[in-house]
Amino acid sequence: MKARIKFRKYGVMKFIGHLDVMRFFQKAMRRADIPIAFTGGYSPHMIMSFAQPLGVGVTSDGEYLDIELKEPITSEDAVNQLNQVMVEGIDVVSFREIPDDKKCSGMTIVAAAKYQVTLQESFKTSDAIKRIPDLWQEKVVNFMNQPEIVVLKRTKRSEKEMDIKPMIYQMETDKDGIHLFLATGSEQNLKPDLVMETFLNYIGEKPEEVPLHYHRLEVYARKPETPATMLRNQGEKATADIGEQFVSLEELGEVVR
Amino acid sequence: MRKLALNDEILLKIEKPARYIGNEVNSVMKDKEQIDIRFCMCFPDVYEIGMSHLGIQILYDMFNRREDVWCERVYSPWMDLDKIMREENIPLFALESQDPIKDFDFLGITIQYEMCYTNILQVLDLSGIPLFASDRDDSDPIIIGGGPCTYNPEPLAEYFDMFYIGDGETVYDQLLDAYKENKKNGGSRKDYLKKAAEIEGIYVPAFYDVAYKEDGTIASFAPNNSHASKKIQKQMVLDVTNTYYPQKPVVPFIKATQDRVVLEIMRGCIRGCRFCQAGMLYRPTRERDVEVLKQYAYNMLKSTGHEEISLSSLSSSDYTKLKELVTFLIEEFKDEGINISLPSLRIDAFSLDVMSKVQDIRKSSLTFAPEAGSQRMRDVINKGLTEEIILEGAGQAFEGGWNKVKLYFMLGLPSETEEDMKAIPRLADKIARRYYEIPKDERNGKCQITTSTSFFIPKPFTPFQWARMYTNEEYIARAAIVKHEFQEQLNRKSLKYHWHDAETTVLEGVFARGDRRIGKVLLEAYRLGCIYDAWTETFDNEKWMKAFENTGIDIGFYNNRERAEDEIFPWDFIDIGVTKSFLRREWERAMRGEVTPNCRIQCSGCGAAKYKGGVCVESKN
Numbered sequence: 050m051k052a053r054i055k056f057r058k059y060g061v062m063k064f065i066g067h068l069d070v071m072r073f074f075q076k077a078m079r080r081a082d083i084p085i086a087f088t089g090g091y092s093p094h095m096i097m098s099f100a101q102p103l104g105v106g107v108t109s110d111g112e113y114l115d116i117e118l119k120e121p122i123t124s125e126d127a128v129n130q131l132n133q134v135m136v137e138g139i140d141v142v143s144f145r146e147i148p149d150d151k152k153c154s155g156m157t158i159v160a161a162a163k164y165q166v167t168l169q170e171s172f173k174t175s176d177a178i179k180r181i182p183d184l185w186q187e188k189v190v191n192f193m194n195q196p197e198i199v200v201l202k203r204t205k206r207s208e209k210e211m212d213i214k215p216m217i218y219q220m221e222t223d224k225d226g227i228h229l230f231l232a233t234g235s236e237q238n239l240k241p242d243l244v245m246e247t248f249l250n251y252i253g254e255k256p257e258e259v260p261l262h263y264h265r266l267e268v269y270a271r272k273p274e275t276p277a278t279m280l281r282n283q284g285e286k287a288t289a290d291i292g293e294q295f296v297s298l299e300e301l302g303e304v305v306r
Numbered sequence: 307m308r309k310l311a312l313n314d315e316i317l318l319k320i321e322k323p324a325r326y327i328g329n330e331v332n333s334v335m336k337d338k339e340q341i342d343i344r345f346c347m348c349f350p351d352v353y354e355i356g357m358s359h360l361g362i363q364i365l366y367d368m369f370n371r372r373e374d375v376w377c378e379r380v381y382s383p384w385m386d387l388d389k390i391m392r393e394e395n396i397p398l399f400a401l402e403s404q405d406p407i408k409d410f411d412f413l414g415i416t417i418q419y420e421m422c423y424t425n426i427l428q429v430l431d432l433s434g435i436p437l438f439a440s441d442r443d444d445s446d447p448i449i450i451g452g453g454p455c456t457y458n459p460e461p462l463a464e465y466f467d468m469f470y471i472g473d474g475e476t477v478y479d480q481l482l483d484a485y486k487e488n489k490k491n492g493g494s495r496k497d498y499l500k501k502a503a504e505i506e507g508i509y510v511p512a513f514y515d516v517a518y519k520e521d522g523t524i525a526s527f528a529p530n531n532s533h534a535s536k537k538i539q540k541q542m543v544l545d546v547t548n549t550y551y552p553q554k555p556v557v558p559f560i561k562a563t564q565d566r567v568v569l570e571i572m573r574g575c576i577r578g579c580r581f582c583q584a585g586m587l588y589r590p591t592r593e594r595d596v597e598v599l600k601q602y603a604y605n606m607l608k609s610t611g612h613e614e615i616s617l618s619s620l621s622s623s624d625y626t627k628l629k630e631l632v633t634f635l636i637e638e639f640k641d642e643g644i645n646i647s648l649p650s651l652r653i654d655a656f657s658l659d660v661m662s663k664v665q666d667i668r669k670s671s672l673t674f675a676p677e678a679g680s681q682r683m684r685d686v687i688n689k690g691l692t693e694e695i696i697l698e699g700a701g702q703a704f705e706g707g708w709n710k711v712k713l714y715f716m717l718g719l720p721s722e723t724e725e726d727m728k729a730i731p732r733l734a735d736k737i738a739r740r741y742y743e744i745p746k747d748e749r750n751g752k753c754q755i756t757t758s759t760s761f762f763i764p765k766p767f768t769p770f771q772w773a774r775m776y777t778n779e780e781y782i783a784r785a786a787i788v789k790h791e792f793q794e795q796l797n798r799k800s801l802k803y804h805w806h807d808a809e810t811t812v813l814e815g816v817f818a819r820g821d822r823r824i825g826k827v828l829l830e831a832y833r834l835g836c837i838y839d840a841w842t843e844t845f846d847n848e849k850w851m852k853a854f855e856n857t858g859i860d861i862g863f864y865n866n867r868e869r870a871e872d873e874i875f876p877w878d879f880i881d882i883g884v885t886k887s888f889l890r891r892e893w894e895r896a897m898r899g900e901v902t903p904n905c906r907i908q909c910s911g912c913g914a915a916k917y918k919g920g921v922c923v924e925s926k927n
C-alpha cells in the first residue's frame with residue numbers, strides 16, 4: 050500500500066534544508082511506529098520520496114512525501130502517531146492512501162505550485178509584514194500583459210535567454226501579498242524568487258533591497274484528464290479557470306478508515 | 307513560539323543555521339520562572355562534533371530530571387558566525403531558551419582534547435564573561451570544567467572557577483544543592499566556591515598556590531584556603547548499571563559525527579597499555595548489565611528513530627557478555643533496517659562472523675591497532691598483540707573475503723629505534739603477503755593495506771608520564787624513515803601510508819603535561835587569532851609559535867626532557883586510585899621490555915582496588 054503524507058513547515062524549521070527534512074522524516078517514521086516498507090540488500094532504505102524541495106527560508110502549508118507501507122494503517126492513527134513525534138514547526142496535515150498507478154503516485158506528477166509572497170518590514174524577520182504597495186497591483190497586471198517575460202538563465206558555462214511567461218499560470222496581488230501559481234516539477238520548473246526578481250527589476254526596484262518572504266501554499270498535479278497540450282493552447286487568454294486543470298497532491302489520495 | 311537569538315538575515319547567510327536554532331527532538335524546554343538553577347553545558351567545538359558526545363547527553367538528561375534545574379546546551383559558533391557575533395556584538399546564547407550564557411548560573415565545559423582550549427576562551431569571550439576567574443563577580447556564571455583533560459587542569463586553572471574530576475554521575479547533585487543553599491542564604495560567589503571545595507572531587511584552582519624551583523619544576527603545590535583539601539579524589543560510579551543513562555538523547559537535524567544510538571557497555575579497560583591515559587584514569591573496569599543494555603537499545607532506538615546503533619567502550623572485546631549482546635542486536639534489529647556498527651573488535655572467528663552479518667565485506671575493512679611495529683616495542687608499551695595474532699586474524703579474514711586492512715601505529719615511543727620504525731612497513735608487507743598466498747582465483751583482486759601513524763604524546767597518569775617527546779623536525783624525520791621503508795617493500799603497490807601532523811602533536815604535548823604558567827600562552831595564542839586548532843583548515847602553527855615567543859615559554863622544558871623520578875607533577879594533587887609508585891614500576895618494566903598481565907589474568911596491585919569494585923573484585927581464575 051502506498052500513502053501520501055502532507056505536512057506544514059513553519060517557524061524555525063524554515064532553516065532546516067530539504068535533505069535534513071528527509072532525514073528528520075526517516076527518523077520520525079521509526080519513532081511513530083509507521084509500518085513503512087524497506088528496500089532489500091545490505092543497507093535497506095525506507096521507501097520514501099519527497100515532492101519538490103523547498104528552499105531554506107521558505108515556509109509551506111503544502112509539503113508532501115510518499116511512502117510505501119508493509120502493513121495498512123488508518124489515516125487517523127498515522128496522523129496522530131506522527132504528530133506525537135514532530136517538533137514545533139512541522140505538523141502532519143494528512144495521511145492518505147494513493148493508488149498504485151503512475152498517474153497518481155510518485156513525485157514526477159508534480160506540475161504546479163502556489164506561493165504567497167509577502168513584503169517584510171526588514172530582512173531580519175519574516176514575522177513583521179508590510180502591506181503590498183497599492184501601485185503594485187497595476188504593475189503586476191502590466192507585467193503579466195507583456196507578450197513575453199525574458200530572463201537570462203545562467204548555467205555553468207553559458208547564459209541563455211528564456212521566456213518564463215508560459216510558466217507563470219497566475220500572478221495576482223491583494224493586500225496580503227502576491228499570489229503566484231507557477232509551473233513546477235521535473236518537466237518545467239519556475240522558482241518564485243526568479244519571478245519576483247524579474248518583477249522587481251521590471252518596476253525599477255532593486256531585488257536585493259526588497260525583503261520578501263516566500264510561503265508555499267500547495268503543490269499540484271495535472272488532472273489526469275487534462276492533456277499537457279491543452280495548457281499550452283491557453284495562450285494569452287486570461288486563465289481564471291486554470292485551477293480547474295490541476296488537483297492538489299492531497300486530493301489524489303483517499304482517507305484510510 | 308520561541309524567539310531566536312539570531313535574526314533571519316544572519317541565519318540565512320551562515321552555513322548550517324540548524325547549528326544554532328535548537329528545537330531538536332528530545333531537547334528539553336522548561337519554564338525558566340519555575341526553576342532555581344540554569345545550567346548550560348558546553349562542548350567547545352562545532353555543533354556536529356559536540357552533539358556526538360555521550361558525556362554531555364548523560365549530564366543533560368541527569369540535570370533535567372531535577373525539577374529545579376534547566377540544563378541547556380551551547381557549542382562553539384563556527385568561524386562564519388563567530389565573525390558576525392563579534393562585529394554585531396551579539397552575545398553567545400544557549401540553544402534551548404536562546405538566552406545569553408551570561409544569564410546562567412553555571413556554564414559547564416567538557417574538555418575532551420587539548421586542541422579545543424582556544425575555543426574555551428572563544429566561548430567565554432563571546433558570552434561576555436571575563437576570561438580570568440579572578441575577574442568574575444556575582445553576575446557571572448560559575449565556570450566548571452569536566453572531562454579527561456581535567457586530570458591535568460593546570461594549564462586552564464586561571465580560566466575556570468572549578469573543575470569536576472571524574473565520573474559526572476556522583477557529586478553534581480551535591481554541588482547544585484550547595485549552590486541553591488548558598489543563593490538562598492545570600493552567600494557570595496566566594497562563599498559558594500568554599501562550599502564547593504569541600505565536596506569530594508571538586509577542585510577550585512584559586513584555592514591552591516604553586517611554587518617553582520629554579521630549574522622550573524614544581525617546588526610545592528598546596529592549598530591556600532582551609533576549605534580546600536590537599537588531594538582531590540577522582541569521582542567514580544562503581545555500579546555503572548544502576549545509574550543515569552539518557553533514554554531519550556537529543557537528535558540533531560543536521561548529520562552529527564555520531565548519527566546513531568550509542569550504547570556504552572563498560573567503563574575502563576583491563577589491558578594496561580602504558581601509553582593509554584583512559585586505561586589508567588578509568589580503573590577499575592566496570593561492566594554494565596547486559597539485560598539493561600538490551601532494554602536501553604530498545605528505548606533509545608524508539609525515542610530517537612536513529613537507524614544505527616553502536617557499542618562504545620575502550621575495548622569491547624573484553625566485555626564478558628559481548629557475544630550475547632551482539633547476537634541480540636542482530637536478531638532484534640537487523641530486519642528493521644537498523645545498522646549495527648561495531649567498534650574495532652579483536653579479529654577472531656566470532657568477530658569475523660558478526661562482521662560478515664552486519665556489513666558488506668567487499669566495502670568494509672579490518673582494523674588492527676598494533677600501535678608499534680616490532681615485538682620489542684610492543685612489549686615496551688604493553689600491547690599484547692603479537693605478529694602471529696595479527697597474521698592469523700588477517701588470514702582468516704582474507705579467506706572470508708575481506709581485502710582491506712587498516713593499521714594504526716605510533717611513532718616516537720620511548721626507546722624507539724630505527725629498527726622499530728622500519729618494522730611498521732615490514733609488518734604491513736607481511737599482511738599483504740599473507741593475502742597473496744591465497745590462490746588468485748579465490749581472492750578478491752588486490753588487497754589494500756592502509757597504515758596510519760600518529761606521534762606518541764605522553765599523558766599524565768600513565769607509566770609514560772616521565773617520557774620525553776621530540777621536536778617537530780625529529781617527528782618528521784621519523785615519519786620519513788617509515789615512508790622510505792614502505793617503498794622498499796615487495797607489495798608496496800598494495801600499501802598506503804599516512805601520518806598525523808607533527809605540529810599539533812608538539813602543542814598537545816605541552817598542554818597535556820603543562821603547568822599553570824602555560825595558561826598565558828593559550829591566551830596569547832587566542833589573542834593572536836588562534837581558534838579551532840583541532841581543524842586543519844583553521845590551525846595556524848605560526849601564530850602559536852609566535853605566542854610561545856611572546857610569552858617566553860620554552861617548549862623544550864615541557865616536551866623534550868625526560869622527567870626525574872621524584873619530580874612533582876602539576877597533576878599530582880589528584881588521586882585517581884592508581885598510584886604513582888605503580889606507574890613508576892610500570893615505567894621501569896617498560897624500559898626492561900617486560901610485559902604486565904591484564905587485570906583478569908592477574909592483579910598487579912595498581913591501587914584501584916581501594917574502590918572495592920569492578921574487575922578488582924571479580925573472581926580471578
Ligand code: SF4
Pocket residue numbers: 589590591904905908909910911912913914915921922
Ligand atoms: S587493582 Fe588490580 S585488578 Fe584492580 S584495576 Fe588495578 S591492577 Fe586491575
